[in-house]
Amino acid sequence: MTKAHSIAAITMLAMAPLLIAPLGVQQLSDRAKQVGTKIKCMCRGCDMPASTCSHPGGAFSGMCDTAKAMLKEVDQQIAKGETDDQILQAFVKAYGTQVYTEPPKSGFSLVAWVLPSVYLFVGAGVVVFVISRWRKRPAPQVTPAGGTPGISAELLERARARASRETQD
Amino acid sequence: MDVFGSFALILAFVCAVYAFAGGIGAIVTGHPLLVKSTRQAGIATCCLIFLATFGLEYLFFSDNFANAYVVSHSNRDLATFYKIAALWSGQEGSLLFWSFLLSVYVFSVLITYRNKNGELMPYVGVVMAGVQIFFLTLNNFVASPFKALAVPGANGAMNLVARADGNGLTPLLQYPEMVIHPPNLYAGYTGFTIPFAFALGALLARYPGEKWIHLTRKWTMIAWMFQSMGILLGAHWAYAVLGWGGYWGWDPVENASLLPWLTGTAFLHSVMMQEKRGMMKVWNVWLVFTTFLLCILGTFLTRSGVVSSVHAFASSKIGSWFTSFLAIILLVCFAAYVKNRDYLKSENQLDAIVSRESSFLFNNLMLLVACVAVLSGTLFPVFSEWFTGNRISVGAPFFNKVNIPIGLLLLFLTGVGPLLAWRKTSTESLKRNFGLPLAIGIVGGAVAFALGFREFYSLVCLILCVFVASTIALEFYRGAKVIRARSGASLFTSAVDLTMRNTRRYGGYIVHMGMVLVFIGLAGAAFNRDTQKEMQLGSTMQIGPYTLVLQSADSRPERNYTAQRMIIEVMRDNKSLMMLYPEKRRFVTTVENGTMVAIYSTLKEDLYVVFAGQSPDTQLPVVHAYLNPLVKWIWLGGAVVVLGTLVALLPNRRAVLVLAGAQQPAGQPLAHGLPSSVTLRERHD
Numbered sequence: 001m002t003k004a005h006s007i008a009a010i011t012m013l014a015m016a017p018l019l020i021a022p023l024g025v026q027q028l029s030d031r032a033k034q035v036g037t038k039i040k041c042m043c044r045g046c047d048m049p050a051s052t053c054s055h056p057g058g059a060f061s062g063m064c065d066t067a068k069a070m071l072k073e074v075d076q077q078i079a080k081g082e083t084d085d086q087i088l089q090a091f092v093k094a095y096g097t098q099v100y101t102e103p104p105k106s107g108f109s110l111v112a113w114v115l116p117s118v119y120l121f122v123g124a125g126v127v128v129f130v131i132s133r134w135r136k137r138p139a140p141q142v143t144p145a146g147g148t149p150g151i152s153a154e155l156l157e158r159a160r161a162r163a164s165r166e167t168q169d
Numbered sequence: 170m171d172v173f174g175s176f177a178l179i180l181a182f183v184c185a186v187y188a189f190a191g192g193i194g195a196i197v198t199g200h201p202l203l204v205k206s207t208r209q210a211g212i213a214t215c216c217l218i219f220l221a222t223f224g225l226e227y228l229f230f231s232d233n234f235a236n237a238y239v240v241s242h243s244n245r246d247l248a249t250f251y252k253i254a255a256l257w258s259g260q261e262g263s264l265l266f267w268s269f270l271l272s273v274y275v276f277s278v279l280i281t282y283r284n285k286n287g288e289l290m291p292y293v294g295v296v297m298a299g300v301q302i303f304f305l306t307l308n309n310f311v312a313s314p315f316k317a318l319a320v321p322g323a324n325g326a327m328n329l330v331a332r333a334d335g336n337g338l339t340p341l342l343q344y345p346e347m348v349i350h351p352p353n354l355y356a357g358y359t360g361f362t363i364p365f366a367f368a369l370g371a372l373l374a375r376y377p378g379e380k381w382i383h384l385t386r387k388w389t390m391i392a393w394m395f396q397s398m399g400i401l402l403g404a405h406w407a408y409a410v411l412g413w414g415g416y417w418g419w420d421p422v423e424n425a426s427l428l429p430w431l432t433g434t435a436f437l438h439s440v441m442m443q444e445k446r447g448m449m450k451v452w453n454v455w456l457v458f459t460t461f462l463l464c465i466l467g468t469f470l471t472r473s474g475v476v477s478s479v480h481a482f483a484s485s486k487i488g489s490w491f492t493s494f495l496a497i498i499l500l501v502c503f504a505a506y507v508k509n510r511d512y513l514k515s516e517n518q519l520d521a522i523v524s525r526e527s528s529f530l531f532n533n534l535m536l537l538v539a540c541v542a543v544l545s546g547t548l549f550p551v552f553s554e555w556f557t558g559n560r561i562s563v564g565a566p567f568f569n570k571v572n573i574p575i576g577l578l579l580l581f582l583t584g585v586g587p588l589l590a591w592r593k594t595s596t597e598s599l600k601r602n603f604g605l606p607l608a609i610g611i612v613g614g615a616v617a618f619a620l621g622f623r624e625f626y627s628l629v630c631l632i633l634c635v636f637v638a639s640t641i642a643l644e645f646y647r648g649a650k651v652i653r654a655r656s657g658a659s660l661f662t663s664a665v666d667l668t669m670r671n672t673r674r675y676g677g678y679i680v681h682m683g684m685v686l687v688f689i690g691l692a693g694a695a696f697n698r699d700t701q702k703e704m705q706l707g708s709t710m711q712i713g714p715y716t717l718v719l720q721s722a723d724s725r726p727e728r729n730y731t732a733q734r735m736i737i738e739v740m741r742d743n744k745s746l747m748m749l750y751p752e753k754r755r756f757v758t759t760v761e762n763g764t765m766v767a768i769y770s771t772l773k774e775d776l777y778v779v780f781a782g783q784s785p786d787t788q789l790p791v792v793h794a795y796l797n798p799l800v801k802w803i804w805l806g807g808a809v810v811v812l813g814t815l816v817a818l819l820p821n822r823r824a825v826l827v828l829a830g831a832q833q834p835a836g837q838p839l840a841h842g843l844p845s846s847v848t849l850r851e852r853h854d
Contacts, residue, residue, distance in 0.1 A: 108557045
């Protein structure tokens with residue numbers, strides 16, 4: 001039996017005694033609850049982290065047996081001295097990558113984490129490029145027109161309109 | 170009435186097609202009669218959609234259980250209030266409701282501008298009719314809400330039937346917010362059609378520069394306001410109804426509503442660059458296009474169930490229709506842009522890096538990064554499945570980690586941007602404007618740290634909130650002081666006067682202040698606590714300073730559900746504070762459950778108590794209590810945002826010189842050398 005199978009089997013077995021001896025949430029260690037925020041309750045009915053599974057709209061809006069069993073399993077793994085990462089990996093082997101509440105920072109999922117920074121850097125690059133291009137653009141030349149010294153009435157009017165636009169918020 | 174509704178919808182479709190095709194004809198030929206008749210066809214389309222919608226509501230109110238949609242979403246005992254909301258509780262109805270709200274906007278636009286902007290309006294009319302045709306196609310041929318209930322007979326043929334009662338409305342929707350949250354959100358989604366139609370119309374018509382922006386400014390703000398209200402009401406609904414202690418779960422449907430809000434917010438800011446400086450014309454046009462595309466995408470994600478979600482109430486085959494429509498819009502926008510892009514040439518150059526212009530660019534950058542990050546996060550499970558075959562969950566922890574820093578940067582810009590001058594900001598003015606607010610922010614941060622705000626992001630958020638609030642307050646104070654010096658009125662009256670003279674600017678500041686309050690509320694989330702306990706009568710549980718005592722429990726049958734209620738006394742410092750009544754409701758018709766959270770809300774924190782139901786193991790009632798700091802600030806902030814937007818929608822009141830006779834006491838010197846008959850007074854324009 002592989003480790004993944006044994007985890008699934010243990011989880012199933014762990015659920016059975018729950019019917020007789022209920023496991024209160026309070027009995028779980030803080031570390032188990034912490035790890036439980038990183039794995040999803042796999043009952044397929046709530047889509048919430050195991051630690052905060054609460055089944056809105058269910059007959060009982062609290063932690064379901066699946067989540068309790070998963071957390072108990074976490075506690076048992078902790079007792080065996082496993083690291084958080086080892087525990088998570090065991091759950092991934094049992095349930096697939098869907099068990100994560102957030103994408104893992106490895107493999108293809110790393111793309112999800114990298115993308116926002118890429119957007120920021122590319123976007124900032126574009127902004128800097130645009131600013132530098134705008135800075136290089138020459139200021140509009142105002143040349144005297146017609147017979148009057150200075151500027152034409154049309155230009156003056158345009159300048160007035162622009163000034164009023166720019167000074168008004 | 171179902172025949173009436175179907176007929177109205179078919180006629181509406183015909184009218185919309187005429188408004189679209191005739192509109193194109195009117196643009197090509199310029200024939201005035203064609204222009205007029207297509208406008209009237211547009212108005213007729215709207216009126217017919219109104220009739221169809223009222224027709225469907227009539228079916229709900231008359232308990233017509235021969236109609237398949239009414240059977241699926243209502244029952245006789247459903248409260249009248251919720252029979253209105255039943256309209257948008259399912260796929261077919263909400264698509265009709267989309268058409269309805271869109272028609273309200275289209276109708277208003279066609280009436281408002283019936284004798285104005287002659288060259289532009291035919292283009293706008295064609296774009297609006299095009300969007301209406303899409304939704305009317307869905308309403309008529311893909312997801313009609315007027316289908317009669319039919320069951321297969323013995324010979325295999327379908328027989329029409331009428332049921333004695335309906336299946337009832339989903340319990341999750343039987344809450345007051347559900348009657349106002351979807352209309353608000355949909356009014357936001359549909360509202361962005363108007364700026365889109367004007368932007369695309371102006372581009373196609375090569376309509377002069379900033380004019381379309383002036384024309385659509387108010388429409389955009391109205392759509393944005395509804396979108397903001399819709400999002401916050403949705404958050405409040407999730408908080409008060411779902412009973413998990415939170416208000417935002419980064420659910421795909423929530424994300425979908427946030428996306429157009431982010432680009433819409435970016436647009437509201439960047440239009441100022443075009444108005445004041447003639448810059449970013451291409452960008453603005455594409456921002457509007459994107460916002461509209463995201464509105465359609467949002468409707469699609471909500472309605473199609475392509476990304477699984479706890480409240481994607483419907484999933485069906487309308488996906489291909491939406492993807493096709495999105496592709497068509499994108500194609501049309503792109504073609505219009507390629508053909509007429511020379512008309513979008515920008516005018517100005519940038520004088521200095523530290524200027525209002527740059528701050529707008531960074532504001533847009535951050536809003537767009539947030540938008541794209543949320544979008545790609547939401548769609549990542551789908552991509553992951555495509556590329557690797559594994560479906561990955563992208564939940565709240567991911568979105569929080571990614572968006573909190575972006576949100577904080579935006580908050581910072583909210584404080585900095587409005588105080589930078591156009592063109593160039595001197596170091597002197599930077600010192601003058603930011604010195605004091607920065608100092609106040611740091612002091613605020615120190616106080617928060619001393620009070621126990623030890624979480625990094627929350628502390629940064631609080632410092633920024635104090636900083637931004639101070640910059641805004643200082644702006645009001647400086648402006649009001651000038652008016653007070655002249656008018657002699659109180660500082661508050663002067664501040665009101667100041668606001669009314671430049672509603673857009675100071676309304677904008679009020680909106681910013683609202684956002685600050687929302688951020689204060691969000692900062693509290695890091696300190697949420699909760700505890701759960703199986704309770705017997707008389708037993709107690711402790712959370713923070715509160716002791717909860719289960720005093721009693723009862724069960725009361727209501728018309729549509731049976732409520733099991735816990736009667737909990739809240740004690741603080743051994744003194745009775747209040748009673749809370751969390752409920753668990755069991756809906757008779759749907760055999761589903763709902764929670765009714767009891768919340769004791771103060772500015773400092775919310776005591777949030779959920780009766781989770783009977784423990785499946787011991788049959789004892791389980792009470793789940795949460796202590797959520799500062800949540801109330803979010804709802805207050807939302808109200809301030811709406812208030813600010815309403816202020817910004819008001820026309821400016823201008824100070825004008827009025828010559829009027831005034832009493833001048835004998836022997837008094839004349840003020841400022843003015844003749845005795847003249848005084849300075851202000852009047853509304």
